[in-house]
Amino acid sequence: MPLLILLVIGLLFVGQKWFSSPSVQPLPYSAFKAALRQGQIQKIQIGKARIRGTHLIPGEQAPDRLPDDAGLKRPGRFVTIRVDDPGLVHELEALQVPYTGQREGGWFTTLLGWLLPVILMVGLWSLMARRMGGAARGLTNFGKSRARIYAEQETGVSFADVAGVDEAKAELLEIIDFLRQPQKYTALGGRIPKGVLLVGPPGTGKTLLARAVAGEACVPFFSLSGSDFVEMFVGVGAARVRDLFKQAQDRAPAIVFIDELDAVGKARGINPMQPNDEREQTLNQLLAEMDGFDPRKGVIVLAATNRPEILDPALLRAGRFDRQVVVDRPDLQGRLHILQLHAKAIRLTSEIDLNAIAARTPGMVGSDLANVINEAALLAARYGKAAVTMDELDEAIDRILAGPQKKSRVMAPKEKQRVAYHEAGHALVAEMLPTADPVRKVTIIPHGVAALGYTQQLPAQDRYLYTQEELLDRITVLLGGRAAEALIFQDISTGAQDDLQKASDLARRMVTALGMSEQLGPYTIEHEPQSMFLPHRTRAPQTYSEATAQAIDREAQGIVEHMARRAHRLLEASQGTLETLAQYLLVHEVIDQSTLALLLAGLCGHGHIPSDLVVRRFNAAPIT
Ligand code: ADP
Ligand code: MG
Ligand code: ZN
Numbered sequence: 001m002p003l004l005i006l007l008v009i010g011l012l013f014v015g016q017k018w019f020s021s022p023s024v025q026p027l028p029y030s031a032f033k034a035a036l037r038q039g040q041i042q043k044i045q046i047g048k049a050r051i052r053g054t055h056l057i058p059g060e061q062a063p064d065r066l067p068d069d070a071g072l073k074r075p076g077r078f079v080t081i082r083v084d085d086p087g088l089v090h091e092l093e094a095l096q097v098p099y100t101g102q103r104e105g106g107w108f109t110t111l112l113g114w115l116l117p118v119i120l121m122v123g124l125w126s127l128m129a130r131r132m133g134g135a136a137r138g139l140t141n142f143g144k145s146r147a148r149i150y151a152e153q154e155t156g157v158s159f160a161d162v163a164g165v166d167e168a169k170a171e172l173l174e175i176i177d178f179l180r181q182p183q184k185y186t187a188l189g190g191r192i193p194k195g196v197l198l199v200g201p202p203g204t205g206k207t208l209l210a211r212a213v214a215g216e217a218c219v220p221f222f223s224l225s226g227s228d229f230v231e232m233f234v235g236v237g238a239a240r241v242r243d244l245f246k247q248a249q250d251r252a253p254a255i256v257f258i259d260e261l262d263a264v265g266k267a268r269g270i271n272p273m274q275p276n277d278e279r280e281q282t283l284n285q286l287l288a289e290m291d292g293f294d295p296r297k298g299v300i301v302l303a304a305t306n307r308p309e310i311l312d313p314a315l316l317r318a319g320r321f322d323r324q325v326v327v328d329r330p331d332l333q334g335r336l337h338i339l340q341l342h343a344k345a346i347r348l349t350s351e352i353d354l355n356a357i358a359a360r361t362p363g364m365v366g367s368d369l370a371n372v373i374n375e376a377a378l379l380a381a382r383y384g385k386a387a388v389t390m391d392e393l394d395e396a397i398d399r400i401l402a403g404p405q406k407k408s409r410v411m412a413p414k415e416k417q418r419v420a421y422h423e424a425g426h427a428l429v430a431e432m433l434p435t436a437d438p439v440r441k442v443t444i445i446p447h448g449v450a451a452l453g454y455t456q457q458l459p460a461q462d463r464y465l466y467t468q469e470e471l472l473d474r475i476t477v478l479l480g481g482r483a484a485e486a487l488i489f490q491d492i493s494t495g496a497q498d499d500l501q502k503a504s505d506l507a508r509r510m511v512t513a514l515g516m517s518e519q520l521g522p523y524t525i526e527h528e529p530q531s532m533f534l535p536h537r538t539r540a541p542q543t544y545s546e547a548t549a550q551a552i553d554r555e556a557q558g559i560v561e562h563m564a565r566r567a568h569r570l571l572e573a574s575q576g577t578l579e580t581l582a583q584y585l586l587v588h589e590v591i592d593q594s595t596l597a598l599l600l601a602g603l604c605g606h607g608h609i610p611s612d613l614v615v616r617r618f619n620a621a622p623i624t
Contacts, residue, residue: 027055032080040056042098043098046082046099048082050080051079053079055077155211161212162212165205167328168200169209171325178192179300180217180218182296182298192300194290194301196325197316198210198303202367203367204365204366207304209327221255222247222255225259226258227263236278242285253297253299257304258303264282266310330364330366336355340354349388352388352390356390357397360397372396376396377392417582419495420444421489424581425485427596429477432570436473437457438593441456452495475506475563476567478500479500487572487578488578507560511559512524512552517555519555520551525543577600
């Protein structure tokens, strides 16, 4: 490319030289007229913009000032810029100077004038294309789908690679069976589902499952991510959809997989201020294709999303993604299976108890667990161990739960003390309250960006329901850290912000959504979009009166205030224990479950709560 540019520049240079040969003398028009009148002009060619000709050049004169007397020497060529001078022709005739008209610019100039910009443009374009890499190449073949085609052996994933989501697998078995032998179903006239939507939180293995389905069914797998459709040019996404379905139908039976469907499938017109024609066109095309293809041919569309609630309802209608498979967070057994699966890839010491790891990781999804195993392997390598031990697995969990430990961050002794009491407060309140989940670990080693310490509680088994008493206890535990600070230092700190936020949110939900306030009763107010998975905070327009709003505030505030008092009273009643825990933390930085049991067992007076602090339901009777 630079060669071409050099060539062009060279050409230009030569051309320039050619046309402006030095023997041609530029003359001002006035000088030309003067020379004409003096009979020094021999002949001229009149062009549109220039007049060229030959004249008789006087001796050593400056070229723009012709001398009065004609000490003529030799003829020379001149050029002058043409001025609007209607009398010129008359003068020429009168003086009998031969003149001709002339078309400006020879063929060469014309060609160059045309060609040069074109060459330059093309050069620049391809230069830019190279810079931008694939992006610009997309321009030249846009519309062609970038769907990657995997034949069955290429997905290389089978159901054995997906663990802990047995229900989803069971539902997908039917799809696999259909893809293997479509005639078995169609012979009976049954309608095969066209679209199956995998719904679940991020990292639960939806993408993995889709690939496993293709692998199990031994069919080609066409996959595109929702964001691939949404391109910079209107119409490209739609063209891709068309192309994708065409390819799939040509190779049926096949699976078309659209990952992150929400990127294209967002409800249309959700934001009137920001119309997205491209996305809408793509979505419309997708709907049209789904209606258009014949399911008996054996193409099944799988899609995955973690935000089903924002999908356009049209996508979920019969004949489209009418079947939904929930890929939920794994339970204890599921977590164990996922851990076992991923642990196969690394070297573990024999004393590893994956059951304990599974028990420590409620709420984690498949990708988190895969991450735990991988992180543990990396840690073991860093510590120069021959195999991964329980220590690395524990640290890996801590890292993933709360960000990597920051042993290097030095905390001022005063801060450390405060954090110790804060965490001891959480832990003690949790241990005192009958329904709170048992404390698994308390640490004042800073984790991640914000957490200065944390108290991990662990449910004995996975929880699906909470009673009002349990929620109130939970709020009390959240407020325990702040209560301890207030009790010991007569002062509170910014460290409790996150706790307060969580406690307030929970209290508010109890009032507005869970029907757990006396004043508002079972009437629920919050109509949140049913996000099963993400804390999707779109405040619905307020559909209740100002009086109700005030009541909500009052009630929620009441709950938090009461539980704060309660935490304070609980800690007051066991201040000695609080001191013990905090001092232990200051020395050892960590208390694990068994140590905590020992510490608490060695202390008398622990274990009974003042009867007025047992709160089963919230009512306005104040705790004093
Ligand atoms: P999603 O698409 O639901 O966000 P992925 O399928 O992309 O999740 O999962 C990411 C990775 O996490 C997978 O490649 C796999 O290593 C691991 N993983 C997730 N879920 C599981 C599972 N159920 N069994 C085994 N591995 C899993
Ligand atoms: Mg995915
Ligand atoms: Zn706290």
